[in-house]
Amino acid sequence: MQGQTHFNLPPHAPVVFAAALPDYVDVEFIDENVETFSFDDPVDFVGISMMLSSQIKRGWEIADEYRRRGKKVIFGGISTMLHAEETMQHTDSMFLGEVNHGQALTMHIHLPGVH
């Protein structure tokens, strides 16, 4: 955030979420505070975690571009919950709540027209 002391910690929430996924899910974790990625990198689906409201604009931007390229997107994190209705316009699916081991993949909300 602008004007704030700059520090980077590994974001807690997506790491906890990733740890709850079954072993057959291969996760690549990218923190845009410290690294970049290419939309051309091969992915099956995209998970976006938003803790702060200030991350929302970028989160939606990433989702819009992946969806334009035909990739499915799922959002999670506190700011996803705080701005769920608006975020629905930028995603195929959304995770609200907290994960329990092994339940992560079945708890998300299916939006109309998405299976």
Ligand code: B12
């Ligand atoms: C811990 C915490 C921190 C830690 C973060 C440590 C870390 N390494 O990540 C520290 C102390 C560093 C911190 C700092 C700040 N924080 Co803080 N923080 C929290 C707190 C207390 C808990 C967040 C958390 O880790 N929860 C535990 C995780 C495991 O749960 P979760 O986030 O809900 O994630 C679960 C699900 O959402 C889901 N999930 C998450 N991501 C994804 C992604 C996908 C794809 C899927 C499917 C699911 C999924 O799975 C997770 C596991 O169950 C919250 C308040 C709260 N009670 O939630 C405030 C909170 C998020 N922080 C807040 C703020 C404002 C800040 C600061 C900006 C404060 C400041 N002025 O410096 C800084 C920003 C730092 C930065 N640059 O990122 C605000 C955000 C408000 C807003 N609307 O933006 C909150 C809500 C507090 C508040 N009420 O004001 N914070």
